[in-house]
Amino acid sequence: MEKILSIHNLSGGYQNELIVRNISLDVSKGDLLSIIGPNGSGKTTLFRLISRIIKPVQGNIALSGKDILRLPLKDFSCQVAFVSQDSIINFSFTVWEIVLMGRIPHLKRLQAEGAKDFSIAEKSLSLTDTLHLRNKMINELSSGERQRVLIARALAQEPELLFLDEPTSHLDIGHQIQILDLLRKLNLQDKLTIVMVLHDLNLASEYSNRIVLFNQGKIFKQGSPKEVLTYQNIEAVYKTVVVVEDNPINKKPYVVLVSGR
């Protein structure tokens, strides 16, 4: 499989504290990869390192073989799109304006959006089933709708690689499935490579072809859901007793929590 992103020996964090330490990870074209791990294990920091919000202290990240820090920001965002966790938007932009912003990386300064940009924005809205919301204000939407609109904006960037930081947090189970079904569809039909940070182990198991388990800023284990989601791995990392069964429907691992006494 062709590597689209390769992270080599990466360390980084904030001020004097290294959160992510010596991580090496490859993402292949067509992957739907989930990053799981306890709070504070470095998942979001990795997300921020890849999205160039913070600079690595050591190591490098390469996109199709090129160091991302050497790529102009604009070129980078034509290839990689990010959906952050809990974006709070203070100004009442319409959904249509928000999605059109996804075209910014493709436009020159002063260049107005053209017919092509409008049709891409429209397609992104219909892919995420939000076309009917186009004239609504972004801050009037429910969390599920907003999340879908933000995914639509990322799609309007026409990326090869999509990163999402906890795309299903704050959503009810119906909306969680809706978002993840959408991502799976994009992955299978549109060949979009997707990396997402997830908290729910069972959703990670259900939807991803590969799982990376983080612990204390390092990769504890990576591989197929079956390889990663064993009770030994989960108990070691989360310090919680679990039982792992096979999901009767798809035979993927299914994690059952056991309460402490």
Add this chain to the structure above:
Amino acid sequence: MNNKYKRKTILLLGLLLVIAILGIYKGAVDISAKDLWLIENRPILYLRIFRIITAIVAGCGLSVAGIVLQAILKNSLAEPYILGASSGAGLGAVILMVLGVSSIYIPGGAFLGAVLSIILVYNLARQHNKINEQALILSGVIVSVALSAVIVFLISVSSKDTLHSITWWLWGSLQVYDYKLLILVSVVVFTGVLISYLFAQDLNAISIGDEEALHLGIDVEKVKKFLILVTALITAGLVSICGIIGFVGLIIPHIMRLVVGPNHKVLIPASLLSSAIFMVGCDILSRTIARPLEIPIGVITAIVGAPVFIMLLKRKHMPKA
């Protein structure tokens, strides 16, 4: 731009034209429309035209500086003087007045004071070479309070004469006698406005969030620094010729955001036109309600602006601050 905006733009342009003509015919001295064009009354005509130009320049500059800072600080309650320009300029001017320096140097002193205070505020708010929004607002407030205290101290120990010209200056005036200075400031202001408009799409993204903007390929820190510099020059330029005119940079962007939405590609032109109308209108009031005395323009903008702003705050559709 679609038809919806075209109609509004034409409407606003028409309104500006009407109010500008009204501004030429109304003033402290009551002259009939016909007599105003007589040769002997030319100086009055020119003064009034200067005032209208100054009003338009000040309105445009203050509203755009307000818009840019509101986007950068993600706070629709930010205004051009939030970075301490007003008190810095005030102090610069007051020092020169107290020292008895010729009044032609006062704009220069004010400009320098404004620029220095913005530099101070900016550096106080910088952490690890990044601008922290909260820190910027906070240090702006602190520097403003400290410099205002020095202004009041200097006024207290100086003679009564200085006091009057300082009050006049601290509440703003649109009477510029030096047309060369007016041209210079207009060039600075409109260059700043144009640059801000070129960054309209960046401002849209930044107003949503710095990280979001970075995800869209915008070099956020660089753009923010550059645009803060631009607003600093606009504000310092204006404060050096007109003194401090409050509320315009706050309410006009606010009202226009309610009317045309937060998209800067539309918001900036709409605010330019309506702030020009607002300022020319306020200037007419300032010249006519207590004829032949002139009320400082800042007093009028505050008296007109505050109730409008309170009404907006009470309205349901208020964008979240």
